[in-house]
Amino acid sequence: MTPPPNDTVAGMIRPVPMPPDSQTNRDLLAVMKGTSSGYWFLLALALFFLHLAAAIWIYQVYKGLGIAGYAHPVFWGVYIVTFVFWVGIAHAGTLISAILYLFRAKWRNAINRGAEAMTVFAVLTAAQFLGIHVGRMWKSYFILPYPNQRGLWVNFKSPLLWDTFAISTYATISILFLYVGLIPDIAIARDRATGWKKVLYMVLALGWMGSSGQWKAHNRSVLHLSGLATPLVLSVHSVVSWDFAVSLVPGWHTTIFAPYFVAGAIFSGFAMVLTLMIPIRRIYRLEAYITDYHFDNMSRFILLTSIICGYAYISEYFMSWYSGVEAEQTAFWLRAFGPYWISTWVMIIFNTVLPQLLWFKKMRVNVPFLFVLSICINIGMWFERYVIIISSLSREYNPSVWGEFIPSWPEMGILAGSFGFFCTFFLIFLKLFPIIAIAEMKEIAIHQKAHGAQGAR
Amino acid sequence: MARLVGIFELPAQAAAAVKQLRSRGYTDLETYAPAPFPEVEDAVDPKPSRVRLLTLIGGLVGVVSGYAMTIWMANNWKIMIGGKPFTSIPPFTIIAFEIMILFAGVLTVLGLFIFGGLPKFKLDPAYSPRFSAEDFGVVVRCREQDVAEIDALLRENDAMEVNLVES
Numbered sequence: 001m002t003p004p005p006n007d008t009v010a011g012m013i014r015p016v017p018m019p020p021d022s023q024t025n026r027d028l029l030a031v032m033k034g035t036s037s038g039y040w041f042l043l044a045l046a047l048f049f050l051h052l053a054a055a056i057w058i059y060q061v062y063k064g065l066g067i068a069g070y071a072h073p074v075f076w077g078v079y080i081v082t083f084v085f086w087v088g089i090a091h092a093g094t095l096i097s098a099i100l101y102l103f104r105a106k107w108r109n110a111i112n113r114g115a116e117a118m119t120v121f122a123v124l125t126a127a128q129f130l131g132i133h134v135g136r137m138w139k140s141y142f143i144l145p146y147p148n149q150r151g152l153w154v155n156f157k158s159p160l161l162w163d164t165f166a167i168s169t170y171a172t173i174s175i176l177f178l179y180v181g182l183i184p185d186i187a188i189a190r191d192r193a194t195g196w197k198k199v200l201y202m203v204l205a206l207g208w209m210g211s212s213g214q215w216k217a218h219n220r221s222v223l224h225l226s227g228l229a230t231p232l233v234l235s236v237h238s239v240v241s242w243d244f245a246v247s248l249v250p251g252w253h254t255t256i257f258a259p260y261f262v263a264g265a266i267f268s269g270f271a272m273v274l275t276l277m278i279p280i281r282r283i284y285r286l287e288a289y290i291t292d293y294h295f296d297n298m299s300r301f302i303l304l305t306s307i308i309c310g311y312a313y314i315s316e317y318f319m320s321w322y323s324g325v326e327a328e329q330t331a332f333w334l335r336a337f338g339p340y341w342i343s344t345w346v347m348i349i350f351n352t353v354l355p356q357l358l359w360f361k362k363m364r365v366n367v368p369f370l371f372v373l374s375i376c377i378n379i380g381m382w383f384e385r386y387v388i389i390i391s392s393l394s395r396e397y398n399p400s401v402w403g404e405f406i407p408s409w410p411e412m413g414i415l416a417g418s419f420g421f422f423c424t425f426f427l428i429f430l431k432l433f434p435i436i437a438i439a440e441m442k443e444i445a446i447h448q449k450a451h452g453a454q455g456a457r
Numbered sequence: 458m459a460r461l462v463g464i465f466e467l468p469a470q471a472a473a474a475v476k477q478l479r480s481r482g483y484t485d486l487e488t489y490a491p492a493p494f495p496e497v498e499d500a501v502d503p504k505p506s507r508v509r510l511l512t513l514i515g516g517l518v519g520v521v522s523g524y525a526m527t528i529w530m531a532n533n534w535k536i537m538i539g540g541k542p543f544t545s546i547p548p549f550t551i552i553a554f555e556i557m558i559l560f561a562g563v564l565t566v567l568g569l570f571i572f573g574g575l576p577k578f579k580l581d582p583a584y585s586p587r588f589s590a591e592d593f594g595v596v597v598r599c600r601e602q603d604v605a606e607i608d609a610l611l612r613e614n615d616a617m618e619v620n621l622v623e624s
Contacts, residue, residue: 013621013622013623016462016464016583016585016587016620016622017618017620018585018586018587019587021586021590022491022590022591024591025589025590145526145530151533151534152534153530153531153533153534154530155536155538156527156530156531156545156548156549156552157538157539157541157545157548161552162548162551162552162555165551165552165555165556166551166555168559169555169556169558169559169562172559172562172563173558173559173562176562176563176565176566177562179566180566180569183575184492184589187589188491188589191586191589192586206570206575206576206577207575207576207577207578207579207580208575208577209489209577209580209581209584209588210489210490210491210492210588210589211487211488211489211574211581212487212488212490212497212498212500212501212502213498213501213502213572213573213574214573214574214575215490215492215493215494215497215498216493216498216502216505216506216572216573217506217508217568217569217572217573218493218569218573219493219495219498219506220505220506220508220509220568220569221508221565221566221568221569224508224509224512224561224565225562225565225566228512228558228561228562228565229558229562231554231558232555232558235551235554235555235558239551439491439492439493440492442491442492442591443492443493443494445591446467446468446491446492446494446591449466449467450467450468450469
């Protein structure tokens, strides 16, 4: 071929032809297309509970925290239980997206986006409870170290302040992590969208083209964010546990609280990932992307963390007996056989006994069983926090100030509303952004194409 | 000047083409890839990304400002709490740690923006939605008399097709 004359080069310019789109793109973008009546029903249900909780909260602001059953001696009720529950849920997302990334566990690619989105929305849900619990929400800025006319500063020796910094850092880093991971996928959606969605994706994709410099910076950023999120996630639930462990309340004052809470958080979070991803996989026909292999791996994590939780339960009882401290011994005796015995046994059976079935491979890949088990674990983990917080507070040192706590209807309404709040965000996310990380799935697909099947996983 | 886009199926092919182009002196080139493949990125520029510098700066600034803030505030209006020293390093370490992570994370994302050239307000005319499907693109800017040579070189490296685009 001879070099073309100068004037014809311009004439030869034509747009790059576009062959049919790749299978991965079509399958995974299909999740975002169209909304069935079932979807609208779920969204309406979630919005109903969200508004119900908002209405109850307004009533609570009007009447005071008394309607939440806050009375001597239990001033930390269902709101704090639910706060710890949602913070815990959040943790599996970071574990999957950051820790498994650092370990190069490629199977995480199929579930990491869903888990990261879950993290962000769970942290946002948890954050609501800080405000709901303190009562005068409009004064919640008091917890921030801002210059004020009184010249006073916050107390950095208080675990509640550590909590503020830990949770707000965690929320920020989770949102950044989710967004950084989303950028290439938003660009995929941008190239294929029309109408207002095209505008939205054009803005959010920031002009991403997947050039070598962009991927290089992106890889580096994800690596560093993973490296930062890993100690962060361990610190966040440790700090949440220190809210309790730093006090002198019998049943709270133990040094195993930090690892115990972190293991429990990952345990409940993995269960929530299963609760969310199993229906999504079924409804949107993603069986080719989320396979038995993924369920097997997630089940192994659940089994491991369940055993750690069981170990923590046993060592709590052992230490209270071995310590010889009467208040500790009484607290743990009353946990198992006192007025809150139902919660304790629900916690023990759902969190440590039922997951033992996962020793069997057949059970690890039995999806309906996993779905039921994941819901049991969610319930069990909520009760774990209920047991820790309520039973300890209602039975402190002096028997003359012992009391009973019964959850009140406003608390249960706001608990239901927290699920509405979470599901509203999650359902909207599902239709706007890819719930499976498309670029990361392609990385595996292209490796497979280049090196045969063994490059996968 | 002209610009050519070679479209490749596999990352190794694109990387080989880039390496050959660079060895022939065509250094004004860019690749577009659907997913990160270090062989392709390193063929264009083997230097590691400078994002790590910003992460380090963020972390250091964070940990210093975390300690500075807590120590200064605790001593600006002194309140005795439980007989503990005003400057209590163990609890302040928790705050300093969280702020370190926060600053390092924010600066990492800033690094992605700076070194990844984001946001870009106009897409390259050589970019095609094919590169957000499963194909790899190698874009070369060259003099018009070199078009034929580059065209042949890209095809030698198994380019599925080669297109001329606006420069």
